[in-house]
Amino acid sequence: MLYGGIEAGGTKIVCAVGTGPADLPTQISFPTTSPGDTLARIIAFFQQQPLAAVGIGSFGPISPDHHAPDYGYITSTPKPGWAQIDIAGTIGRALGVPVGFDTDVNAAALGEWRWGAAQGLSTFLYLTVGTGIGGGGLSNDRLMHGLLHPEMGHIQLPHDRQADPFPGICPYHGDCLEGLASGPAMKARWGVPAEALPADHPAWALEGHYLALACVNFICTLSPQRIILGGGVMSQSHLFPLIHQEVQALLNGYIQAPAILRQIDTYIMPPGLGSRVGVLGALALAGQAAGQAPPLP
Amino acid sequence: MLYGGIEAGGTKIVCAVGTGPADLPTQISFPTTSPGDTLARIIAFFQQQPLAAVGIGSFGPISPDHHAPDYGYITSTPKPGWAQIDIAGTIGRALGVPVGFDTDVNAAALGEWRWGAAQGLSTFLYLTVGTGIGGGGLSNDRLMHGLLHPEMGHIQLPHDRQADPFPGICPYHGDCLEGLASGPAMKARWGVPAEALPADHPAWALEGHYLALACVNFICTLSPQRIILGGGVMSQSHLFPLIHQEVQALLNGYIQAPAILRQIDTYIMPPGLGSRVGVLGALALAGQAAGQAPPLP
Numbered sequence: 001m002l003y004g005g006i007e008a009g010g011t012k013i014v015c016a017v018g019t020g021p022a023d024l025p026t027q028i029s030f031p032t033t034s035p036g037d038t039l040a041r042i043i044a045f046f047q048q049q050p051l052a053a054v055g056i057g058s059f060g061p062i063s064p065d066h067h068a069p070d071y072g073y074i075t076s077t078p079k080p081g082w083a084q085i086d087i088a089g090t091i092g093r094a095l096g097v098p099v100g101f102d103t104d105v106n107a108a109a110l111g112e113w114r115w116g117a118a119q120g121l122s123t124f125l126y127l128t129v130g131t132g133i134g135g136g137g138l139s140n141d142r143l144m145h146g147l148l149h150p151e152m153g154h155i156q157l158p159h160d161r162q163a164d165p166f167p168g169i170c171p172y173h174g175d176c177l178e179g180l181a182s183g184p185a186m187k188a189r190w191g192v193p194a195e196a197l198p199a200d201h202p203a204w205a206l207e208g209h210y211l212a213l214a215c216v217n218f219i220c221t222l223s224p225q226r227i228i229l230g231g232g233v234m235s236q237s238h239l240f241p242l243i244h245q246e247v248q249a250l251l252n253g254y255i256q257a258p259a260i261l262r263q264i265d266t267y268i269m270p271p272g273l274g275s276r277v278g279v280l281g282a283l284a285l286a287g288q289a290a291g292q293a294p295p296l297p
Numbered sequence: 298m299l300y301g302g303i304e305a306g307g308t309k310i311v312c313a314v315g316t317g318p319a320d321l322p323t324q325i326s327f328p329t330t331s332p333g334d335t336l337a338r339i340i341a342f343f344q345q346q347p348l349a350a351v352g353i354g355s356f357g358p359i360s361p362d363h364h365a366p367d368y369g370y371i372t373s374t375p376k377p378g379w380a381q382i383d384i385a386g387t388i389g390r391a392l393g394v395p396v397g398f399d400t401d402v403n404a405a406a407l408g409e410w411r412w413g414a415a416q417g418l419s420t421f422l423y424l425t426v427g428t429g430i431g432g433g434g435l436s437n438d439r440l441m442h443g444l445l446h447p448e449m450g451h452i453q454l455p456h457d458r459q460a461d462p463f464p465g466i467c468p469y470h471g472d473c474l475e476g477l478a479s480g481p482a483m484k485a486r487w488g489v490p491a492e493a494l495p496a497d498h499p500a501w502a503l504e505g506h507y508l509a510l511a512c513v514n515f516i517c518t519l520s521p522q523r524i525i526l527g528g529g530v531m532s533q534s535h536l537f538p539l540i541h542q543e544v545q546a547l548l549n550g551y552i553q554a555p556a557i558l559r560q561i562d563t564y565i566m567p568p569g570l571g572s573r574v575g576v577l578g579a580l581a582l583a584g585q586a587a588g589q590a591p592p593l594p
Binding site: 061075076122123124135139140141142144145146147148149150151152153154155156157158159172173213216217218219220221222223224225250251252253254255256257259260 | 358372373419420421432436437438439441442443444445446447448449450451452453454455456469470510513514515516517518519520521522547548549550551552553554556557
């Protein structure tokens with residue numbers, strides 16, 4: 001049974017056909033252009049494949065609620081041309097197969113749950129730190145939804161403007177988490193892209209500080225069994241020990257759980273699926289849509 | 298079928314027997330003293346009643362995981378004598394009935410879901426603002442658990458020390474939400490109990506500000522369908538419009554949901570069960586333990 005996975009990012013689309021991490025023979029990637037051209041290219045890629053279902057992990061915001069009139073749409077995105085686009089419906093009708101549809105980060109979380117660092121967990125988070133910051137996850141064994149879907153990138157954090165006078169770059173909130181700690185925020189603050197900053201640059205301690213504050217808030221709010229941190233910024237693996245130390249310091253022994261007190265290296269960790277987490281997560285959504293995966297919504 | 302409900306607070310115990318809000322004929326309340334005396338008094342109250350189950354909504358932290366060796370215990374509380382006390386096991390064995398056991402705020406959330414302001418919702422929060430600040434709720438139709446259970450009171454927020462030089466009173470974190478905005482924090486900041494501050498005192502705008510920041514973070518993290526705010530401080534109902542206005546201002550249109558943009562009066566609201574939410578929540582836990590309620594864990 002072959003599945004199609006679509007990692008639909010704001011700058012890049014990745015499409016793959018296969019059954020899982022050990023069997024992903026066909027994969028392509030191309031830039032996200034206009035909706036018409038992009039959707040046509042996605043459909044053309046999958047059209048010749050005998051698929052049981054496709055899964056789409058999409059940039060957002062999206063409407064993931066099956067009962068909503070705009071289910072399957074990318075909704076109020078500022079990305080030109082992409083607001084109110086019926087991505088799931090267009091692809092599903094063209095290919096004639098069931099479609100699994102969720103946020104890119106919920107898809108990644110599902111991929112980690114099936115094949116990666118979250119196997120066997122019932123409540124955990126997946127946070128991506130890159131062009132933007134976004135989070136998803138499972139709560140009570142099911143992908144997190146609610147009024148819409150979790151955002152996570154736009155929480156408000158302590159911001160010591162004497163230590164860090166940078167005002168933040170979020171067009172909505174200025175110095176929310178994404179405004180302070182996304183890749184573009186790092187570039188705006190330091191004048192060079194994050195990946196050009198050496199490991200001993202003070203940028204990293206500050207980045208670790210904001211991400212640790214965010215982890216503390218997510219831990220206190222959701223009590224996740226694990227937090228998986230992915231995305232381009234987190235490919236700087238020296239960030240992890242900085243985050244580990246500061247999360248422990250900030251919580252200050254308040255949460256008496258061995259996972260935090262003694263095993264924080266595996267409590268906050270990178271995705272088990274590495275850079276393939278996005279497209280494999282979309283594949284996991286396809287499996288769920290086809291009814292082949294254990295019952296998640 | 299009669300149930301017993303136990304609202305086990307750090308300063309007061311409320312016990313009731315009945316079937317729901319319309320039928321709660323027997324109720325007592327007494328101070329929380331030593332574990333031995335307190336548990337004996339609880340057991341004596343219920344012993345003459347023909348109960349199908351009891352429910353306990355407890356102060357914490359607690360161990361709510363059925364698979365944990367310390368399930369049913371109050372764990373690392375600073376309350377003298379109460380750390381590592383098997384409250385659920387002691388009561389269940391003495392009464393010989395099934396026991397439902399969770400945090401006081403998860404119990405309150407369940408009560409609101411069965412009979413109050415959260416009927417029909419699958420993902421929502423209940424936050425109490427009083428002696429402490431704590432939160433619980435349902436996610437995907439089930440009470441929120443994870444590594445342990447949500448805390449919510451100890452999230453970190455922006456704290457402008459020029460506008461509010463008060464350092465906070467949390468012994469673990471200083472100026473976390475609870476350290477800045479609990480009832481005792483208000484008393485320490487202003488020198489008089491919160492209930493003695495007139496409605497036009499600047500204390501309330503500041504309190505509304507911190508609670509709005511907290512709501513924004515919970516909205517971005519969990520995407521709840523509603524936030525219910527209870528507890529002693531929230532009995533000052535003039536706080537609600539302050540919170541409504543500031544949540545909308547802080548989110549700044551980012552979340553395009555009518556519930557937030559146009560119906561915030563019912564998006565962030567007081568408990569439908571009023572001051573009985575705690576003991577009725579415990580009764581709902583009892584119903585769940587007896588298998589009489591719809592299947593929640």
